[in-house]
Amino acid sequence: MDPRSEVLLRQAELFTGQVLLAGLPADDLLAALPDAIGWSWHAGEQATLQARFPERSRFGTTPPETPFETAVLFLPKSRELTDYLLQALAARLAGKSLYLVGEKRAGVERAAKQLATYGTPRKLDSARHCQLWQVQVEQAPAVPVLEDLAQRYELPLADGPLQVVTLPGVFSHGRLDAGSALLLEHLDDLPAGPLLDFGCGAGVLGAVLKRRYPASPLLMLDVDAFALASSRLTLAANGLDAELIAGDGIHAAPTGLAAIVSNPPFHQGVHTDYQASETLLRDAARFLRPGGELRLVANSFLKYPPLIEQHLGPCATLAERQGFRIYRARRSS
Structure with missing residues (x-):
């Protein structure tokens, strides 16, 4: 209990x-x-x-x-x-x-x-x-409208500004975190086909993916209802669409993905928890099609490359900045 x-x-x-x-x-x-x-x-x-x-x-x-x-x-x-x-x-x-x-x-x-x-x-x-x-409750308030509590900001990108909408409780509420900012610079040359934004949060990565790869179906997965609501608002603000999935980890995703892109979550409540991230690394191959790619950002102190190489394949470091690294690995065909 x-x-x-x-x-x-x-x-x-x-x-x-x-x-x-x-x-x-x-x-x-x-x-x-x-x-x-x-x-x-x-x-x-x-x-x-x-x-x-x-x-x-x-x-x-x-x-x-x-x-x-x-x-x-x-x-x-x-x-x-x-x-x-x-x-x-x-x-x-x-x-x-x-x-x-x-x-x-x-x-x-x-x-x-x-x-x-x-x-x-x-x-x-x-x-x-x-x-x-x-x-x-002596002074009962009016019923709050969740969307009225959203924070909005504009993200300047090479292909035009992106409107981001974040709700209370969502990771990096009201701002772009350093890890996601680095990953946004390294989203080129993803394989064609279904793309998954794992741990989608406010939907920044997913929205950029959909705009950059409009012919690829986009799925966005998160454990948190407020994150999914934020992603839905971000997509709508930019005239984009995706399938939103509520799930506790990669096992809620479909198989046959062309790529999984993630700034993976590692916090739950007040406790630090790496389980969802490590399960993603161990099981990503089961959800990627042959030649499919895992591309993610992680704190550089996390020993993710050995785990990725053990379960998926050779892991390349694409960039490093401000304590973050971008990793890429492909499932063998």
Whole structure:
């Protein structure tokens, strides 16, 4: 059981009836609270919850329409995302209780101050290096429009400016990160055929790929519902189209790809996690057609070339700058 869930269950009498668990972990909490429903924006956790508790959790960027009498927010990493989620929940809870649970090292005490917008926050419990806070929603806000919270910027490129739209909680919100900037300079000569932007985030790489290779079908995959929503907005802002896939890793992608392009993710919550990236390197050959190519950017301290060469083929370093390297490898035909 996740320690945040354990803290919640220490006060189980507060969570009977119609409770919405927002951002819940994929553990046994729904079994312990049989009348609760979940709301997840993490595709992997949602898949686990759906398999174990069919129809009891929803995936997306807005709360489910199912009625609820109280809600618990499991603290996310981003303060901007926390603001949006609290507002979205408080808008449905006028005169009712809204709870916040999170790890101390994730900043739950700081985040609890954000509850003061809606009433007087109270700390109810502290255990397992976590805290549980509650607020009675006295000032219910208007329902937030997620797109109104987007940050937009223009990326100057050789073939014309690209409009980028990012939402709260999405990697590199409101700016282009150094790794992606380097990779954008090294997207030439990709094989013709279906292209996958793995870990698409705000959709910068995918949008550039679609504009540069318009005849190649584009797929964009991410574990996070807010990232997929950002990619959808970025594509629309540039008059482009792609197939968006919600999935926890490369195994959610189709086979027969001509190329996989990625600034692979390695953070999950407050923890550093390389699993999705390393699984991509180990299994990319299964999803690439013969002659298909993996091209990615990674921190130069990560020992990726031996892993790539073991599972895919010879790995070339195309560029290095600001602590990042561009790697290319092809599946043998």
